[in-house]
Amino acid sequence: xxxxxxxxxxxDGAGRALMVDVSAKEVTTRTATAAGTVLLxxxxxxxxxxxxxxxxxxxxxxxxxxxxxxxxxxxxxxxxHPLPLSGVTVDLDVVDSGVEIVATVRTTGRTGVEMxxxxxxxxxxxxxxxxxxxxxxxxxxxxxxVLAKAGGRSGSWTRDGS
Amino acid sequence: xxxxxxxxxxxDGAGRALMVDVSAKEVTTRTATAAGTVLLxxxxxxxxxxxxxxxxxxxxxxxxxxxxxxxxxxxxxxxxHPLPLSGVTVDLDVVDSGVEIVATVRTTGRTGVEMxxxxxxxxxxxxxxxxxxxxxxxxxxxxxxVLAKAGGRSGSWTRDGS
Amino acid sequence: xxxxxxxxxxxDGAGRALMVDVSAKEVTTRTATAAGTVLLxxxxxxxxxxxxxxxxxxxxxxxxxxxxxxxxxxxxxxxxHPLPLSGVTVDLDVVDSGVEIVATVRTTGRTGVEMxxxxxxxxxxxxxxxxxxxxxxxxxxxxxxVLAKAGGRSGSWTRDGS
Amino acid sequence: xxxxxxxxxxxDGAGRALMVDVSAKEVTTRTATAAGTVLLxxxxxxxxxxxxxxxxxxxxxxxxxxxxxxxxxxxxxxxxHPLPLSGVTVDLDVVDSGVEIVATVRTTGRTGVEMxxxxxxxxxxxxxxxxxxxxxxxxxxxxxxVLAKAGGRSGSWTRDGS
Amino acid sequence: xxxxxxxxxxxDGAGRALMVDVSAKEVTTRTATAAGTVLLxxxxxxxxxxxxxxxxxxxxxxxxxxxxxxxxxxxxxxxxHPLPLSGVTVDLDVVDSGVEIVATVRTTGRTGVEMxxxxxxxxxxxxxxxxxxxxxxxxxxxxxxVLAKAGGRSGSWTRDGS
Amino acid sequence: xxxxxxxxxxxDGAGRALMVDVSAKEVTTRTATAAGTVLLxxxxxxxxxxxxxxxxxxxxxxxxxxxxxxxxxxxxxxxxHPLPLSGVTVDLDVVDSGVEIVATVRTTGRTGVEMxxxxxxxxxxxxxxxxxxxxxxxxxxxxxxVLAKAGGRSGSWTRDGS
Numbered sequence: 001x002x003x004x005x006x007x008x009x010x011x012d013g014a015g016r017a018l019m020v021d022v023s024a025k026e027v028t029t030r031t032a033t034a035a036g037t038v039l040l041x042x043x044x045x046x047x048x049x050x051x052x053x054x055x056x057x058x059x060x061x062x063x064x065x066x067x068x069x070x071x072x073x074x075x076x077x078x079x080x081h082p083l084p085l086s087g088v089t090v091d092l093d094v095v096d097s098g099v100e101i102v103a104t105v106r107t108t109g110r111t112g113v114e115m116x117x118x119x120x121x122x123x124x125x126x127x128x129x130x131x132x133x134x135x136x137x138x139x140x141x142x143x144x145x146v147l148a149k150a151g152g153r154s155g156s157w158t159r160d161g162s
Numbered sequence: 163x164x165x166x167x168x169x170x171x172x173x174d175g176a177g178r179a180l181m182v183d184v185s186a187k188e189v190t191t192r193t194a195t196a197a198g199t200v201l202l203x204x205x206x207x208x209x210x211x212x213x214x215x216x217x218x219x220x221x222x223x224x225x226x227x228x229x230x231x232x233x234x235x236x237x238x239x240x241x242x243h244p245l246p247l248s249g250v251t252v253d254l255d256v257v258d259s260g261v262e263i264v265a266t267v268r269t270t271g272r273t274g275v276e277m278x279x280x281x282x283x284x285x286x287x288x289x290x291x292x293x294x295x296x297x298x299x300x301x302x303x304x305x306x307x308v309l310a311k312a313g314g315r316s317g318s319w320t321r322d323g324s
Numbered sequence: 325x326x327x328x329x330x331x332x333x334x335x336d337g338a339g340r341a342l343m344v345d346v347s348a349k350e351v352t353t354r355t356a357t358a359a360g361t362v363l364l365x366x367x368x369x370x371x372x373x374x375x376x377x378x379x380x381x382x383x384x385x386x387x388x389x390x391x392x393x394x395x396x397x398x399x400x401x402x403x404x405h406p407l408p409l410s411g412v413t414v415d416l417d418v419v420d421s422g423v424e425i426v427a428t429v430r431t432t433g434r435t436g437v438e439m440x441x442x443x444x445x446x447x448x449x450x451x452x453x454x455x456x457x458x459x460x461x462x463x464x465x466x467x468x469x470v471l472a473k474a475g476g477r478s479g480s481w482t483r484d485g486s
Numbered sequence: 487x488x489x490x491x492x493x494x495x496x497x498d499g500a501g502r503a504l505m506v507d508v509s510a511k512e513v514t515t516r517t518a519t520a521a522g523t524v525l526l527x528x529x530x531x532x533x534x535x536x537x538x539x540x541x542x543x544x545x546x547x548x549x550x551x552x553x554x555x556x557x558x559x560x561x562x563x564x565x566x567h568p569l570p571l572s573g574v575t576v577d578l579d580v581v582d583s584g585v586e587i588v589a590t591v592r593t594t595g596r597t598g599v600e601m602x603x604x605x606x607x608x609x610x611x612x613x614x615x616x617x618x619x620x621x622x623x624x625x626x627x628x629x630x631x632v633l634a635k636a637g638g639r640s641g642s643w644t645r646d647g648s
Numbered sequence: 649x650x651x652x653x654x655x656x657x658x659x660d661g662a663g664r665a666l667m668v669d670v671s672a673k674e675v676t677t678r679t680a681t682a683a684g685t686v687l688l689x690x691x692x693x694x695x696x697x698x699x700x701x702x703x704x705x706x707x708x709x710x711x712x713x714x715x716x717x718x719x720x721x722x723x724x725x726x727x728x729h730p731l732p733l734s735g736v737t738v739d740l741d742v743v744d745s746g747v748e749i750v751a752t753v754r755t756t757g758r759t760g761v762e763m764x765x766x767x768x769x770x771x772x773x774x775x776x777x778x779x780x781x782x783x784x785x786x787x788x789x790x791x792x793x794v795l796a797k798a799g800g801r802s803g804s805w806t807r808d809g810s
Numbered sequence: 811x812x813x814x815x816x817x818x819x820x821x822d823g824a825g826r827a828l829m830v831d832v833s834a835k836e837v838t839t840r841t842a843t844a845a846g847t848v849l850l851x852x853x854x855x856x857x858x859x860x861x862x863x864x865x866x867x868x869x870x871x872x873x874x875x876x877x878x879x880x881x882x883x884x885x886x887x888x889x890x891h892p893l894p895l896s897g898v899t900v901d902l903d904v905v906d907s908g909v910e911i912v913a914t915v916r917t918t919g920r921t922g923v924e925m926x927x928x929x930x931x932x933x934x935x936x937x938x939x940x941x942x943x944x945x946x947x948x949x950x951x952x953x954x955x956v957l958a959k960a961g962g963r964s965g966s967w968t969r970d971g972s
Contacts, residue, residue: 017219017293017870019877021897023839023918029509036303057179060384060503061240064564067505068392069238071560071568074881076231076238076285077292078223078874082881082894084568086596087507108509108596110896110918114299115292122284122303123238130239130277131179137276138321141198141284141306146299159300179384181391183411185353185430191671222665222870226726229667230878233722233730236395240388244395244408246730248758249669270671270758272410272432341543341617341708343715345735347677347756360627381503385564393562398719400555400562400609401616402547402712406719406732434734434756438623439616446608446627447562454563454601455503461600462645465522465608465630470623483624515833546708546827550888553829557884557892570892572920573831592833594920665867665941684951705827709888717886724879724933725940726871762947763940770932770951771886778887778925779827785924785956786969789846789932792951807948 019079025110029086030151033104034117036144038125040098044136048094058131059092062101062124066090069123070105073116083109085116090124098139101125102147114146181241187272191248192313195266196279198306200287202260206298210256220293221254224263224286228252231285232267235278245271247278252286260301263287264309276308343403349434353410354475357428358441360468362449364422368460372418382455383416383423386448390414393447394429397440407433409440414448422463425449426471438470505565511596515572516637519590520603522630524611526584530622534580544617545578545585548610552576555609556591559602569595571602576610584625587611588633600632667727673758677734678799681752682765684792686773688746692784696742706779707740710749710772714738717771718753721764731757733764738772746787749773750795762794829889835920839896840961843914844927846954848935850908854946858904868941869902872911872934876900879933880915883926893919895926900934908949911935912957924956 040048048058067088074082087106092099103120105113125141132139150156202210210220229250236244249268254261265282267275287303294301312318364372372382391412398406411430416423427444429437449465456463474480526534534544553574560568573592578585589606591599611627618625636642688696696706715736722730735754740747751768753761773789780787798804850858858868877898884892897916902909913930915923935951942949960966 016873016901017223017877018900019880019895019898021916023896023916057384060381061179061388063503064385064388065238065240067503068561068564070505072234072238075878076227076234077289078227078878079289079292081896082568082892084570084595084894085505086509086567088505090504091502106507106509109894114295115288118291118303119288122288125306126277126281126284127239127241129280130241133276137308137319139307141280142304144287144303144306145301157299178415179387179391180414181394181409181412183430185410185432219870222867223874225665226871226874229665230723230726232667237392240392243410244406244730246408246732246757247667248671248729250667252666253664268669268671271408340739341547341711341715342738343718343733343736345754347734347754385503389562389564396558396562399716400551400558401613402551402716403613404616405734406730408732433732438619439612442615442627443612446612449630450601450605450608451563451565453604454565457600461632461643463631465604466628468611468627468630469625481623543708546705547712549827550709550712553827554885554888556829568892570894570919571829572833572891574829576828577826592831594833665871709827713886713888720882720886724875724882725937726875727937728940762943763936766939766951767936770936773954774925774929774932775887775889777928778889781924785967787955789928789954790952792935792954793949794947805947 017079019081022081022110027108027110028151029108030112031104031106032112032114032117032149033102033147034121034145035102035147036121036125037142038099038128039140039142040132041136041138044132045094045096045098047135058128061131062092062128063090065127066103066120066124070116070120073119076119077115080115081111083107083113088120090120092124099128112149112152114149118144118146179241181243184243184272189270189272190313191268191270192274193266193268194274194276194279194311195264195309196283196307197264197309198283198287199304200261200290201302201304202294203298203300206294207256207258207260209297220290223293224254224290225252227289228265228282228286232278232282235281238281239277242277243273245269245275250282252282254286261290274311274314276311280306280308341403343405346405346434351432351434352475353432354436355428355430356436356438356441356473357426357471358445358469359426359471360445360449361466362423362452363464363466364456365460365462368456369418369420369422371459382452385455386416386452387414389451390427390444390448394440394444397443400443401439404439405435407431407437412444414444416448423452436473436476438473442468442470503565505567508567508596513594513596514637515594516598517590517592518598518600518603518635519588519633520607520631521588521633522607522611523628524585524614525626525628526618527622527624530618531580531582531584533621544614547617548578548614549576551613552589552606552610556602556606559605562605563601566601567597569593569599574606576606578610585614598635598638600635604630604632665727667729670729670758675756675758676799677756678760679752679754680760680762680765680797681750681795682769682793683750683795684769684773685790686747686776687788687790688780689784689786692780693742693744693746695783706776709779710740710776711738713775714751714768714772718764718768721767724767725763728763729759731755731761736768738768740772747776760797760800762797766792766794827889829891832891832920837918837920838961839916839918840922841914841916842922842924842927842959843912843957844931844955845912845957846931846935847952848909848938849950849952850942851946851948854942855904855906855908857945868938871941872902872938873900875937876913876930876934880926880930883929886929887925890925891921893917893923898930900930902934909938922959922962924959928954928956
């Protein structure tokens with residue numbers, strides 16, 4: 001595991017991808033929150049609100065898919081470390097323009113869980129699109145980003161204006 | 163599998179989720195194309211262009227993750243049917259505002275592959291964010307949507323203005 | 325693939341496990357239905373009925389887990405063939421003694437889907453137990469069995485008294 | 487992760503499923519034992535005993551499937567935490583009425599392993615049914631329950647009459 | 649899916665990896681056989697032969713792992729197509745120098761199963777090494793190669809001197 | 811978990827496979843390095859060197875597959891413990907006879923990572939064979955073995971002549 005020095009620890013000396021060695025990092029409680037939005041037609045939002053699209057289930061399926069998605073992060077993102085997640089929440093709110101998704105992931109480990117939070121949001125969004133795609137084939141997943149993180153050497157961080 | 167009639171075939175009579183029966187649908191060649199963008203800082207785009215972030219590898223990791231993501235769709239999206247994918251492409255282009263991702267998925271099966279194309283784009287985007295997050299922690303995945311589909315009973319469809 | 329003859333096609337000549345060759349079997353539509361029961365305390369059933377245990381969600385989580393479980397059958401059962409499932413339903417009904425689960429799985433393939441139906445029931449039951457185990461740690465999964473199957477060379481079969 | 491208070495920690499304030507935050511729980515050695523029975527025809531039991539159904543292999547396949555099943559628990563049960571399992575045993579005994587299965591799982595972690603033990607038993611039972619289903623299509627998985635657990639805040643517990 | 653022409657169909661026009669489109673290829677029955685050897689110490693071979701290393705189980709574990717490995721090929725090999733495998737055999741024979749492994753995989757599909765056969769051999773070999781590594785930490789997996797394939801446009805092929 | 815005593819801890823008293831209990835072992839930093847070679851035709855090596863086989867990508871695909879393969883070890887090798895890997899490197903070098911692969915895996919856990927290192931090498935080799943099999947169908951994976959390990963009760967070990 002030589003050559004991991006310098007500015008880009010994801011690469012070894014010859015520019016090749018690797019899973020960065022984190023064994024010297026401290027085991028601490030770490031959290032990350034990510035968010036995103038699924039933009040939907042007015043008809044689809046009305047259907048969600050009138051419960052003529054099975055609102056409960058579409059949101060329930062998306063929420064469960066998001067929680068399971070967080071656990072699959074190291075399988076989906078090639079250089080992510082497997083981590084023992086200690087908590088995951090995924091919340092979905094129907095708004096005029098679609099559905100807003102917020103996920104928070106917590107671990108006690110050697111590296112952060114931003115990717116797990118982003119994956120939870122993305123997979124919840126994909127599952128939601130699948131549930132409503134017969135009603136709105138123009139759905140759009142947008143603005144998936146990290147809102148905040150805490151724990152670890154670099155301390156807490158919150159996105160400006162989030 | 164009674165009660166699958168009507169406007170919302172993802173639900174049976176009592177509003178409960180199910181994997182819709184597609185056994186009466188025709189086996190045809192079906193394709194779908196989806197796209198999305200990862201918005202990055204000017205500094206990160208410059209790094210990708212100057213190859214001081216290992217551009218090749220970041221894009222290669224994302225592309226491979228996207229192809230593998232397409233294959234994992236039925237595992238990620240609870241009500242998706244498992245399908246024998248016959249082809250997957252994932253293309254990433256560096257532009258001034260970040261990286262544009264386009265994925266095309268093809269099958270010969272009984273249902274379409276829009277979800278597989280969207281999943282390929284989303285997973286490629288997540289892998290890209292993981293590769294550059296030490297350079298740009300404000301990366302944002304946006305505008306993930308289906309561009310076009312072909313094959314199956316409902317024929318071809320192209321998003322307006324795509 | 326010699327030695328697959330005789331009464332026990334799961335074994336080759338020397339008594340060793342194999343995934344039986346089904347390539348000579350006909351591609352037909354095949355269905356299987358399985359059922360099982362999770363026995364619960366009267367207190368837990370009351371909680372499910374009074375909605376003081378979040379009945380909707382516990383049942384929704386179990387139903388989705390069961391559908392996903394059907395898709396994971398070839399990963400769980402070593403000698404099962406991977407099959408392109410064309411439909412899965414999982415129904416849960418709260419009764420006085422607990423929750424009854426029925427799953428129906430459909431494919432168009434070369435072998436039956438009894439194991440997929442049994443797996444859907446078992447995984448739904450496990451997920452249900454997980455949801456209520458803080459309320460009733462003595463839950464018991466019982467009577468998981470195939471009720472009926474149809475399609476394929478051996479034709480339809482229904483369990484006596486099912 | 488607000489709103490996790492009260493009697494049902496699997497739900498947040500609005501009755502929605504989440505993976506409970508266990509990061510404040512203590513890391514201790516925890517074990518759980520579960521059991522279940524596969525009821526078989528007299529003919530099938532005789533075949534297992536006379537070794538005319540490849541007893542060794544059917545039981546070996548089931549045992550290995552059960553051990554692997556324990557590791558897949560967080561993938562099967564949506565709200566289960568991923569845990570670093572430190573030991574798994576799965577024992578199968580042929581009795582007059584079928585096969586009795588007992589599984590013990592051990593971890594050093596922040597939450598218990600009852601679900602892992604139940605999953606090991608269920609998956610072993612499913613694999614056994616698959617092995618003998620050509621001999622006995624009326625096999626029945628029954629009485630899958632936790633026998634005992636130890637470790638963690640709530641201490642040891644043994645099922646009455648187990 | 650433009651640019652797939654020419655000598656290297658795994659790459660599109662700009663040298664980028666893709667999952668080749670096989671939808672125009674014929675659905676036929678295809679088989680492939682691969683083999684490999686695990687070289688072991690004389691002490692370890694003696695233990696396998698004298699049954700003082702639990703020969704039956706070590707070989708049974710490896711055989712089952714190999715069958716399951718064949719099913720995991722599209723998950724392990726990034727550009728492999730998912731295929732509905734119709735049969736898998738894995739045979740292990742103890743010889744003076746170690747254990748010889750031969751795997752045959754069969755499908756009815758649009759592309760060959762050489763990778764599935766090679767993966768079955770490799771995973772069986774890894775599982776065998778795991779079983780005996782306390783007895784022989786110098787085990788060596790060697791000579792993993794395709795022996796023969798049949799079916800598909802290119803017809804049958806057998807390795808010289810295999 | 812009785813009966814785990816004696817020379818073969820992978821077996822309980824009756825010769826049956828189990829996942830050995832490691833909960834009494836110490837948590838330490840452990841590393842393992844494994845290597846292997848893919849033997850290729852002179853034509854294929856020339857193509858890799860002349861970049862007429864997309865060398866970069868073939869090696870990149872193999873490297874990423876190897877890293878992901880390390881994470882899948884407990885899923886592939888039935889009795890392996892799931893471990894929180896803290897670092898993985900996979901290096902591939904083109905030599906006259908083919909491609910040499912070396913993988914190093916690191917964990918902080920209760921058991922070693924030899925199997926993870928061997929799995930990383932094997933899966934990288936399989937992915938490489940898949941990338942070049944249109945150019946050289948006689949590729950051969952050979953000499954996959956552990957080179958060195960460190961950490962844990964048994965201390966460091968290096969293969970003679972490695």
